Amino acid sequence: MKAEWLARWEGRLRPVLMKGPRAWVIRQYSHGRASFLKRMLNDKVSPVDVPREAARTLWGIHFRSPLMNAAGMFKNAEGYQMVAAQGAGGYLLGTTTARPRQGNEREKIRHPFAPYPRSGSASNWLGLPNEGHLAVAKRVASFEKVDGCPIGASLMTDPGLDEQEALEGLVEGLRAYEDAGVDFLEINESCPNAGHAHDIGEGLARRLAYLQEHFLDKRRRRLPVIVKFSNDTASESLPSILDLLLSLGFDGVNVGNTSTQYKKHLDAIAPSEQALYNFFCETFGGGVSGRPLKKTSLSLASTCMNYLKEKPSEREFHVIRTGGVEGVEDVKASEEHRIALNQWYTGYFESFSRDGHQLYARLYERLYTK
Numbered sequence: 001m002k003a004e005w006l007a008r009w010e011g012r013l014r015p016v017l018m019k020g021p022r023a024w025v026i027r028q029y030s031h032g033r034a035s036f037l038k039r040m041l042n043d044k045v046s047p048v049d050v051p052r053e054a055a056r057t058l059w060g061i062h063f064r065s066p067l068m069n070a071a072g073m074f075k076n077a078e079g080y081q082m083v084a085a086q087g088a089g090g091y092l093l094g095t096t097t098a099r100p101r102q103g104n105e106r107e108k109i110r111h112p113f114a115p116y117p118r119s120g121s122a123s124n125w126l127g128l129p130n131e132g133h134l135a136v137a138k139r140v141a142s143f144e145k146v147d148g149c150p151i152g153a154s155l156m157t158d159p160g161l162d163e164q165e166a167l168e169g170l171v172e173g174l175r176a177y178e179d180a181g182v183d184f185l186e187i188n189e190s191c192p193n194a195g196h197a198h199d200i201g202e203g204l205a206r207r208l209a210y211l212q213e214h215f216l217d218k219r220r221r222r223l224p225v226i227v228k229f230s231n232d233t234a235s236e237s238l239p240s241i242l243d244l245l246l247s248l249g250f251d252g253v254n255v256g257n258t259s260t261q262y263k264k265h266l267d268a269i270a271p272s273e274q275a276l277y278n279f280f281c282e283t284f285g286g287g288v289s290g291r292p293l294k295k296t297s298l299s300l301a302s303t304c305m306n307y308l309k310e311k312p313s314e315r316e317f318h319v320i321r322t323g324g325v326e327g328v329e330d331v332k333a334s335e336e337h338r339i340a341l342n343q344w345y346t347g348y349f350e351s352f353s354r355d356g357h358q359l360y361a362r363l364y365e366r367l368y369t370k
């Protein structure tokens with residue numbers, strides 16, 4: 001069965017499925033998420049046309065639209081040809097780490113995930129399963145690129161290594177992706193699911209300074225490096241974060257990753273989904289994604305834009321918005337704030353269950369047809 005049909009059927013059965021025992025629901029969806037992705041990748045997708053007015057050139061790279069997948073969807077560089085055919089404005093693989101990782105398992109549930117469809121939200125505690133920088137970089141090196149759908153790689157320091165080893169491993173990964181021909185890089189400074197905290201004070205300054213010395217200053221071609229922070233980042237800390245990124249020679253910021261402010265988001269979860277939400281947060285923790293992050297991601301990204309307007313930089317630097325991007329209105333709101341790019345994850349799958357592989361085409365029709 002094609003993934004599109006499966007998604008539609010799942011949408012119809014969902015009200016019944018979601019009434020099952022909570023651990024059972026999480027087990028079904030955790031397993032179902034992975035097998036659904038595999039099925040999606042087997043679908044034959046006819047390439048769609050992307051309206052020209054959607055295109056933009058950032059860092060000298062042609063993005064044919066301002067919307068692409070967020071990190072974590074194609075951890076091992078799956079699906080490039082699929083999203084390129086769907087009409088995505090770019091593609092992001094990873095997050096990868098120096099050593100391969102199995103990811104998290106608890107209560108006999110591998111890579112725990114729960115959707116809250118009525119709330120346009122989800123929780124996940126995957127724990128960065130991936131095959132490692134080098135294996136994934138080798139795979140991406142053989143990709144045939146599609147014009148206007150540049151390839152990005154998301155990387156993170158390996159949570160199981162001490163800081164020095166982790167940074168060395170990260171630099172090795174950055175170089176491998178540079179050699180593999182990717183178009184841009186994203187450093188994940190914000191994963192809530194791998195058992196280590198990323199402080200945004202002295203630790204951040206130290207880690208980023210290391211990357212400047214060992215990678216940024218030694219890049220062999222124009223290869224933008226973006227840093228992704230959490231949607232839980234306090235907006236007051238953005239000026240100092242931006243100053244740091246600009247002074248060290250980074251090329252952009254992404255706000256951001258999932259949230260661990262479980263209580264804050266409870267009101268945004270539909271009453272019928274709150275029991276599952278609370279159970280997931282208590283049992284696994286993990287990160288909250290989707291609609292509850294919509295306002296925050298827009299506010300953080302526009303705060304960055306305002307700061308950059310006040311303090312224009314000599315280097316080309318862009319802001320990416322991630323969190324609760326679900327459709328036309330969100331992309332429009334980002335455009336109004338001149339936010340360069342949007343990434344989506346939870347909203348992508350919601351749109352897929354409605355529009356299938358035409359999800360980008362439908363969005364562009366509504367966004368660009370006058």
Ligand SMILES: Cc1cc2nc3c(=O)[nH]c(=O)nc-3n(C[C@H](O)[C@H](O)[C@H](O)COP(=O)(O)O)c2cc1C
Pocket residue numbers: 070071072073075094095113122123124126128154188191228256257258288289290291293322323324325343344345346347348
């Ligand atoms: C199942 C799942 C896995 C994710 N894995 C990663 C990851 O590996 N790296 C990362 O930077 N973000 C990861 N994220 C976070 C997303 O990239 C994104 O920042 C977050 O979900 C907010 O966007 P959304 O509201 O559109 O889902 C993951 C999110 C989900 C739902």
